[in-house]
Amino acid sequence: xxxWVHPSFFLIFGALLIPLFKGRVQQFYVxxxxxxxxxxxxxxxxxxxxxxxxxxxxxxFGRADKLSLAFAYVFSSAALIGAIYAMHVKDVSQHIxxxxxxxxxxxxxxxxxxxxxxxxWELMAFASVWLIWARRVKASIEAGYRYLLVHAVxxxxxxxxxxxxxxxxxxxxxxxxxxxxxxxYLILIGFMLNAAVPPLHAWLTDxxxxxxxxxxxxxxxxxxKTAVYAxxxxxxxxxxxxxxxxxxxxxxxxxxxxxxxIRRLLGYHIxxxxxYMVAAVGMGTALAINGAxxxxxxxxxYKGLLFMGAGAVxxxxxxxxxxELGGIYRYMPVTFVLYMIGGFSISAFPLFSGFVSKSMEVSxxxxxxxxxxxxxxxxxxxxxxxxxxxxxxxxxxxxxDCGARPTEPPRNMLVAxxxxxxxCVFIGVYPDWLYNMLPHEVDYHxxxxxxxxxxxxxxxxTGLGFFMLVKHLGGSPKIxxxxxxxxxxxxxxxxxxxxxxxxxxxxxFIQVYRYVFRGNLALGIKGLWxxxxxxxxxxxxxxxAVGRCAGALRQVQTGQLQHYALIMVGSLLILSLxxxx
Amino acid sequence: xxxxxxxxxxxxxxxxxxRIAYVVLALTVVLxxxxxxxxxxxxxxxxxxxxxxxxxxxxxxxVVISKALGHYWLERSEEYYND
Numbered sequence: 001x002x003x004w005v006h007p008s009f010f011l012i013f014g015a016l017l018i019p020l021f022k023g024r025v026q027q028f029y030v031x032x033x034x035x036x037x038x039x040x041x042x043x044x045x046x047x048x049x050x051x052x053x054x055x056x057x058x059x060x061f062g063r064a065d066k067l068s069l070a071f072a073y074v075f076s077s078a079a080l081i082g083a084i085y086a087m088h089v090k091d092v093s094q095h096i097x098x099x100x101x102x103x104x105x106x107x108x109x110x111x112x113x114x115x116x117x118x119x120x121w122e123l124m125a126f127a128s129v130w131l132i133w134a135r136r137v138k139a140s141i142e143a144g145y146r147y148l149l150v151h152a153v154x155x156x157x158x159x160x161x162x163x164x165x166x167x168x169x170x171x172x173x174x175x176x177x178x179x180x181x182x183x184x185y186l187i188l189i190g191f192m193l194n195a196a197v198p199p200l201h202a203w204l205t206d207x208x209x210x211x212x213x214x215x216x217x218x219x220x221x222x223x224x225k226t227a228v229y230a231x232x233x234x235x236x237x238x239x240x241x242x243x244x245x246x247x248x249x250x251x252x253x254x255x256x257x258x259x260x261x262i263r264r265l266l267g268y269h270i271x272x273x274x275x276y277m278v279a280a281v282g283m284g285t286a287l288a289i290n291g292a293x294x295x296x297x298x299x300x301x302y303k304g305l306l307f308m309g310a311g312a313v314x315x316x317x318x319x320x321x322x323x324e325l326g327g328i329y330r331y332m333p334v335t336f337v338l339y340m341i342g343g344f345s346i347s348a349f350p351l352f353s354g355f356v357s358k359s360m361e362v363s364x365x366x367x368x369x370x371x372x373x374x375x376x377x378x379x380x381x382x383x384x385x386x387x388x389x390x391x392x393x394x395x396x397x398x399x400x401d402c403g404a405r406p407t408e409p410p411r412n413m414l415v416a417x418x419x420x421x422x423x424c425v426f427i428g429v430y431p432d433w434l435y436n437m438l439p440h441e442v443d444y445h446x447x448x449x450x451x452x453x454x455x456x457x458x459x460x461x462t463g464l465g466f467f468m469l470v471k472h473l474g475g476s477p478k479i480x481x482x483x484x485x486x487x488x489x490x491x492x493x494x495x496x497x498x499x500x501x502x503x504x505x506x507x508x509f510i511q512v513y514r515y516v517f518r519g520n521l522a523l524g525i526k527g528l529w530x531x532x533x534x535x536x537x538x539x540x541x542x543x544x545a546v547g548r549c550a551g552a553l554r555q556v557q558t559g560q561l562q563h564y565a566l567i568m569v570g571s572l573l574i575l576s577l578x579x580x581x
Numbered sequence: 582x583x584x585x586x587x588x589x590x591x592x593x594x595x596x597x598x599x600r601i602a603y604v605v606l607a608l609t610v611v612l613x614x615x616x617x618x619x620x621x622x623x624x625x626x627x628x629x630x631x632x633x634x635x636x637x638x639x640x641x642x643x644v645v646i647s648k649a650l651g652h653y654w655l656e657r658s659e660e661y662y663n664d
Binding site for chain 1: 585609616636642643646647650661
C-alpha cells in the first residue's frame with residue numbers, strides 16, 4: 001500500500017502520455033490529470049513524506065503543513081481551471097509544458113529542502129518558456145529567450161546561495177533563514193527575481209503578453225506565487241521587504257497607466273498585487289502572513305480569470321491593444337460579465353474575493369502603525385480598480401466601436417472562466433472557507449460597517465475620477481521603457497562594442513601574426529613533426545608506463561582497512577627510524 | 582443572448598445610470614456620518630468622507646504622475662526595439 005502520492009506525479013509523468021491519446025479521449029485525459037492532482041492534495045494529511053537520502057543529503061519531497069497545503073490547493077485548482085480553458089488546444093506540446101510547469105510548482109511547494117526546491121524551481125523556468133515560444137511568432141521567440149536567460153541568471157544566484165548555505169551551516173533545510181550572511185541575500189535575490197520585485201521584474205511584462213492565449217493563464221498563476229510561498233517560508237519578518245513590496249505595488253500601477261497591450265497591463269498588475277504579498281511577508285505578523293497566503297490564493301483565481309477574459313478577446317478578435325479594441329461587449333457579453341467579476345475581485349469590492357484577502361494585509365500594516373505603507377498600499381488599490389476594473393474593460397468592451405465582430409469563445413473557455421468567477425464570489429461571500437486553510441488562527445472580520453463603507457468610498461470615487469479623466473486614459477500605440485531596456489538595448493550596445501573595438505583589435509593581431517609568422521611556416525612544419533613524433537611519443541610512453549605500474553599497484557589494494565592501517569603504521573615506523581639515524 | 586440585451590439597454594440609458602451612480606456616491610459619504618466606529622489606528626479614520634477624498638485624489642495622482650512620466654521619459658514608438 002502506497003501511503004503517499006506526490007500530486008506532481010500525475011501532472012509531470014501523466015503529461016508525457018498525452019500524445020498517446022487522440023481527440024475526445026485526449027481532452028478528457030487533459031482535464032483528468034489536474035483533477036487527480038487536486039484530489040490528492042485534498043486528501044493529503046499534514047505530515048512529512050517522501051524523505052530520501054542522496055549523497056548524504058536529506059531530500060524531502062513532501063512537507064505538507066497548512067502553509068504548503070493552502071498553496072498546493074490553489075495551484076492544483078488553477079491547473080484544473082487552466083486545463084479546462086485549454087482543452088480545445090490541439091498543440092500537444094503546450095499541454096505537456098503547462099502540466100510540467102504546474103507540477104514543478106507543486107513540487108517546489110512541497111519541497112522541504114533547498115535542493116529539491118531548486119530542481120523544481122529550474123524545471124518551472126524551462127517548462128514555462130515553452131508556453132511563450134509555442135505562439136511561434138518572432139516577438140514571442142525573442143521574448144522567450146530573454147525570459148529564459150533572466151531566469152537562468154536568477155537560478156544561478158539561487159544555487160550559489162544554497163551552496164554557500166550548505167557549506168557554512170551544513171544544512172539544506174528549507175526553513176526560515178537564521179543568519180544574515182551572503183547566502184541569506186543570494187537566496188533572497190533568487191526568490192525576488194521570480195516574485196518580479198523591481199528592478200528584477202521586467203521578464204514578466206516582457207514575456208507574458210507574448211505567450212499563447214492559454215499559456216498566459218498558466219503563467220499568471222505559478223511563477224510569482226511560488227516565489228511568494230518561498231518568501232513566506234524563508235523570509236518572514238524581513239523588514240526590507242515591506243518597503244520593496246510597497247514600491248512594487250506602486251510601480252505596477254504606474255506602468256499599467258502606460259500599457260497599451262491588455263495582457264501587459266494585467267502583467268503590471270500582477271507585479272502590483274504581488275507587491276502587497278511581499279510587503280506582508282516583510283511585516284511577518286500572524287495577520288500579515290495570513291493575509292499574504294489569502295491574497296495569493298484569491299489572486300491566482302481572479303488573475304487567472306482576468307487573463308482568461310483577455311485571452312478570449314485576443315483569440316476571438318486577433319487584437320490585443322486597447323487602441324485597437326472597443327465596443328465588443330455586444331458580441332461577447334458573457335466574456336465581459338465574467339471578466340468584470342475578476343475585475344471587481346482584484347479591486348477588492350465587498351462580496352468579492354479581494355475584499356476579504358487584500359484587506360488583511362492592509363490591516364496588518366495598520367496594526368503595526370506603518371502610516372506611509374498603509375497610505376501607499378491604499379493608493380495602489382485605487383490604481384488597481386482604475387486599470388483592471390475600469391480602464392481595461394472600458395476600452396476593450398465598451399468605448400468606441402473598433403469594427404471587430406467577434407463571437408463568444410468556445411464553450412470550454414467560458415466554463416473555465418465561470419468556475420473561476422464562481423470561486424471569486426464564493427470566497428467573497430463565505431470567507432471562512434478560505435480562512436480555515438490559512439496557516440495561523442484567523443481572528444479577522446472583513447465585513448464591518450466601517451470597512452465596507454471605507455472600501456466603497458475609495459473605489460467609487462476612484463471611478464468618479466476615471467470618468468472625469470476618461471478622455472486622457474485611452475491606449476496609445478506606444479510602448480514604455482522598463483528595466484528590460486538594459487538588456488535589450490544593452491545587448492545592442494555590447495554588440496556595437498564588439499564590432500567597433502574587439503573585432504578591429506583582433507584583426508590587427510591576425511595581421512601581425514601573418515607578417516611575423518608566415519615566413520616561418522617551414523619551421524612550423526618541422527616543429528609539428530617534432531611535436532608529433534618526439535613529444536607525443538614521450539608522453540604516450542610515460543602514460544603507458546604509468547598505466548602498467550597502476551595495474552601492478554592495483555594488485556596490492558586489498559580494500560581491507562586493517563591492511564591499510566598496517567602499511568601506514570609500518571611506514572611511519574620506518575620513517576621515524578630513518579629520522580633517528 | 583439575454584446578457585447582451587441587458588447590457589445593451591444599459592448602454593442606451595447612460596443618463597439614468599449616471600444619475601444612479603451619483604446617488605450611490607452621495608449615499609456612501611452620507612452613510613459614513615452615521616456608522617459606528619469601534620477602534621481606530623489613524624486619526625483620519627474618524628473623519629467621515631475621508632476615504633472618498635483619498636480615493637479620488639489617489640486616482641488623479643496616479644493618472645497625472647504616470648502620464649507625465651510616460652510623456653517626458655518612458656514612452657517610445659512601438660518599433661523602438663526593432664530598429
